[in-house]
Amino acid sequence: MKFEIMRDKLLEGLSDVMKAISQKVTIPILTGIKIEVNEKGLQMTGSDSDITICTSIPVEQDGEQIIQVMESGMIVLQAKFFSEIVRKLPTNEVVIEVTEGMHTHIRSGKSEFHLIGSDPYEYPVLPEVSDEHRMSLPSDLIKSVIRETVFAVSQHETRPILTGVHWELKDGELVCVATDSHRLASRKTRPEQVPEQPFSIVIPGKSLQELNKILPDTLEPVEIIFADQQVLFKTRNVLFYSRLLEGNYPDTSRLIPSEYKTSVTVNGKQLLQAIDRASLLAREDRNNIVRFSAEGGNTLEVSSNSPEVGKVEELIEAQEVTGEELKISFSAKYMMDALKAIDGQNIEVHFTGTMRPFILKATDNDSILQLILPVRTY
Amino acid sequence: MKFEIMRDKLLEGLSDVMKAISQKVTIPILTGIKIEVNEKGLQMTGSDSDITICTSIPVEQDGEQIIQVMESGMIVLQAKFFSEIVRKLPTNEVVIEVTEGMHTHIRSGKSEFHLIGSDPYEYPVLPEVSDEHRMSLPSDLIKSVIRETVFAVSQHETRPILTGVHWELKDGELVCVATDSHRLASRKTRPEQVPEQPFSIVIPGKSLQELNKILPDTLEPVEIIFADQQVLFKTRNVLFYSRLLEGNYPDTSRLIPSEYKTSVTVNGKQLLQAIDRASLLAREDRNNIVRFSAEGGNTLEVSSNSPEVGKVEELIEAQEVTGEELKISFSAKYMMDALKAIDGQNIEVHFTGTMRPFILKATDNDSILQLILPVRTY
Numbered sequence: 001m002k003f004e005i006m007r008d009k010l011l012e013g014l015s016d017v018m019k020a021i022s023q024k025v026t027i028p029i030l031t032g033i034k035i036e037v038n039e040k041g042l043q044m045t046g047s048d049s050d051i052t053i054c055t056s057i058p059v060e061q062d063g064e065q066i067i068q069v070m071e072s073g074m075i076v077l078q079a080k081f082f083s084e085i086v087r088k089l090p091t092n093e094v095v096i097e098v099t100e101g102m103h104t105h106i107r108s109g110k111s112e113f114h115l116i117g118s119d120p121y122e123y124p125v126l127p128e129v130s131d132e133h134r135m136s137l138p139s140d141l142i143k144s145v146i147r148e149t150v151f152a153v154s155q156h157e158t159r160p161i162l163t164g165v166h167w168e169l170k171d172g173e174l175v176c177v178a179t180d181s182h183r184l185a186s187r188k189t190r191p192e193q194v195p196e197q198p199f200s201i202v203i204p205g206k207s208l209q210e211l212n213k214i215l216p217d218t219l220e221p222v223e224i225i226f227a228d229q230q231v232l233f234k235t236r237n238v239l240f241y242s243r244l245l246e247g248n249y250p251d252t253s254r255l256i257p258s259e260y261k262t263s264v265t266v267n268g269k270q271l272l273q274a275i276d277r278a279s280l281l282a283r284e285d286r287n288n289i290v291r292f293s294a295e296g297g298n299t300l301e302v303s304s305n306s307p308e309v310g311k312v313e314e315l316i317e318a319q320e321v322t323g324e325e326l327k328i329s330f331s332a333k334y335m336m337d338a339l340k341a342i343d344g345q346n347i348e349v350h351f352t353g354t355m356r357p358f359i360l361k362a363t364d365n366d367s368i369l370q371l372i373l374p375v376r377t378y
Numbered sequence: 379m380k381f382e383i384m385r386d387k388l389l390e391g392l393s394d395v396m397k398a399i400s401q402k403v404t405i406p407i408l409t410g411i412k413i414e415v416n417e418k419g420l421q422m423t424g425s426d427s428d429i430t431i432c433t434s435i436p437v438e439q440d441g442e443q444i445i446q447v448m449e450s451g452m453i454v455l456q457a458k459f460f461s462e463i464v465r466k467l468p469t470n471e472v473v474i475e476v477t478e479g480m481h482t483h484i485r486s487g488k489s490e491f492h493l494i495g496s497d498p499y500e501y502p503v504l505p506e507v508s509d510e511h512r513m514s515l516p517s518d519l520i521k522s523v524i525r526e527t528v529f530a531v532s533q534h535e536t537r538p539i540l541t542g543v544h545w546e547l548k549d550g551e552l553v554c555v556a557t558d559s560h561r562l563a564s565r566k567t568r569p570e571q572v573p574e575q576p577f578s579i580v581i582p583g584k585s586l587q588e589l590n591k592i593l594p595d596t597l598e599p600v601e602i603i604f605a606d607q608q609v610l611f612k613t614r615n616v617l618f619y620s621r622l623l624e625g626n627y628p629d630t631s632r633l634i635p636s637e638y639k640t641s642v643t644v645n646g647k648q649l650l651q652a653i654d655r656a657s658l659l660a661r662e663d664r665n666n667i668v669r670f671s672a673e674g675g676n677t678l679e680v681s682s683n684s685p686e687v688g689k690v691e692e693l694i695e696a697q698e699v700t701g702e703e704l705k706i707s708f709s710a711k712y713m714m715d716a717l718k719a720i721d722g723q724n725i726e727v728h729f730t731g732t733m734r735p736f737i738l739k740a741t742d743n744d745s746i747l748q749l750i751l752p753v754r755t756y
Contacts, residue, residue, distance in 0.1 A: 078687065081658065081659060081687060081688070084658050085655070085658055088651070088654060088655050088658065089655075090651060090652075090655070104688075110692060110693040110694070111652070111655055111690070111691070111692050112690070112691045112692075113655075113658075113659075113688065113689075113690050114688045114689045114690070114691075115659075115687065115688040116686075116687070116688055273466070273468065274468075274489070276466060277463070277466050277467075277468070277489055277491075280459065280462050280463055280466065280491075281459060281491075281493075308494075309456065309459060309493065309494070310459070310482075310491065310492045310493035310494055311491075311492045312489070312490070312491050312492070313489070313490045313492075314488060314489050314490075315488040316488070
């Protein structure tokens with residue numbers, strides 16, 4: 001194998017692949033990156049067995065020659081060293097050559113690196129994803145869907161299925177739901193092109209977080225192809241594979257109340273900042289609980305009390321308060337996560353009593369719904 | 379105590395004082411900030427017993443009223459909570475009031491915080507520094523002196539005196555030296571206004587690092603006042619006290635060779651980058667050693683070899699190489715620290731043989747000198 005490549009393009013592809021690399025893998029070869037070069041260009045693959053990322057760099061792009069292939073071939077190089085070397089090379093031209101015994105030479109300017117590679121035939125093959133189910137979504141929409149749901153997945157392995165986000169397609173609508181059983185985040189969207197059959201998959205939260213880092217904030221279409229155990233997100237130059245979680249996701253639709261006793265319309269940013277301040281003194285406590293009350297006209301009060309430190313009282317003018325008077329307590333962290341996900345000018349909060357879950361949504365948009373279970377303190 | 383203050387000014391002063399706050403203090407009251415307000419303005423003090431920082435905010439500055447004092451007084455507030463609260467207040471007007479029983483109220487917009495303060499009379503008094511020795515240096519010069527020396531202090535408490543930087547005034551010249559006994563950094567400067575008597579003090583490295591964060595990058599004069607056990611750096615609004623290290627600093631002048639066998643003149647940045655790359659594969663090893671050789675005309679070679687990972691070879695064209703051929707090994711980290719401190723276009727490296735310390739300095743400037751002990755590998 002021997003080729004010359006532009007360092008900045010190599011670095012670009014490498015930084016995507018590196019997102020799949022973990023030092024904690026049990027299969028030693030997965031600490032490496034598989035590099036394959038042929039007349040079409042360069043392919044690099046990184047994997048931690050749950051996630052596999054594969055980037056392609058074409059020989060030519062936009063009329064510019066990026067790679068000059070002298071000899072096709074494959075090698076696996078230690079990801080950590082290879083990426084650090086490429087990052088620090090002195091010039092933008094890099095020659096990579098593999099000689100006998102997997103000796104790999106990386107030359108740039110007056111620098112020469114010599115790494116001992118590993119056998120590329122020992123590297124796991126890419127997962128096979130039959131393309132029976134596929135749909136396409138704009139990249140920036142996928143990023144929004146991830147940001148608005150993934151924070152609510154469970155961090156505990158006691159119910160592994162809850163560490164993923166449930167993506168379900170029904171009647172042409174894609175519903176994405178995450179819950180850790182104390183709160184729930186839901187996002188609906190109608191893809192332009194949908195598969196004929198309904199589907200239901202659970203994608204690990206961690207995979208979606210890495211996917212979010214790789215996808216561009218553009219309208220570029222991303223193809224999503226899924227089979228029983230794998231999902232593949234496909235952009236122009238990147239293949240992102242993730243393992244799916246096995247098992248049935250709980251039916252969460254019946255958790256969402258449809259009748260309300262108290263409803264509040266308020267500026268989302270004001271409420272977020274007030275809760276942030278109210279929780280300042282409560283952060284030491286395990287639960288980080290704030291109290292919320294709507295008892296006098298349109299004035300809301302958010303407060304907290306930590307006997308050893310002090311207390312905080314925040315008043316907020318709501319646009320509208322309807323229904324019964326209310327006193328309720330909840331996790332400041334969950335509330336702030338939910339408000340950040342909605343990120344709306346004006347939001348509605350609908351309560352069904354002190355001990356029942358309440359929901360949040362934007363006043364002008366039904367696609368995002370956030371649900372939080374209160375805490376008993378009053 | 380009751381006063382109103384502009385939040386941004388309060389925050390500015392607070393961020394300096396917070397640099398002295400440590401959660402690891404043994405005296406509980408030092409987790410707090412002492413706040414004192416009188417007709418002149420506001421004074422805040424933070425301390426970890428080694429360092430004490432005291433900032434003043436005047437009632438009026440540049441014709442603008444910053445503080446309105448309704449009632450003088452003092453209180454000690456938990457530093458962590460107080461600074462977080464001030465940072466997140468909703469408006470730029472803050473009213474702070476202490477009522478009976480050290481109950482402290484912080485009001486801004488529709489937020490009200492209530493903290494339980496501590497007795498200000500339990501807070502340690504400021505160190506007394508008699509002003510028999512004093513001099514003045516521009517703030518940016520002090521920052522340079524710190525950056526060029528402090529990295530070389532010892533990180534180990536086996537010889538406590540080496541954890542500080544030695545500041546010595548002799549014949550009108552201030553010489554600042556740090557060494558961890560494997561390398562040495564020295565910086566000379568001639569202050570415009572010097573005390574009549576020579577002096578010799580050892581300032582803890584940690585204090586100088588905090589001082590560097592507080593001082594502005596301007597020509598503003600800083601007064602330096604020192605006594606037997608304390609040094610005080612005084613700017614317009616900040617008093618920075620540091621404990622001094624006790625004991626005699628070793629005489630380091632005899633370590634510095636005055637005769638050389640091999641001398642090299644080379645671009646400092648090129649050498650720094652080459653050593654950075656050459657050490658990439660050696661970082662796992664405890665010592666992070668690179669080899670350096672000057673054996674063929676003006677071409678220098680920097681290389682390293684980590685049997686399990688691979689090897690690197692770097693060639694650098696020097697401007698000039700004089701004297702004997704040389705092969706030497708040294709810590710890449712020490713060399714990079716020294717090159718960063720000199721930060722010169724062209725640097726000179728003078729060697730006195732494979733096992734003798736070598737020195738680095740800028741070609742056009744004698745004020746900084748760096749010394750490194752080699753490692754035996756050849």
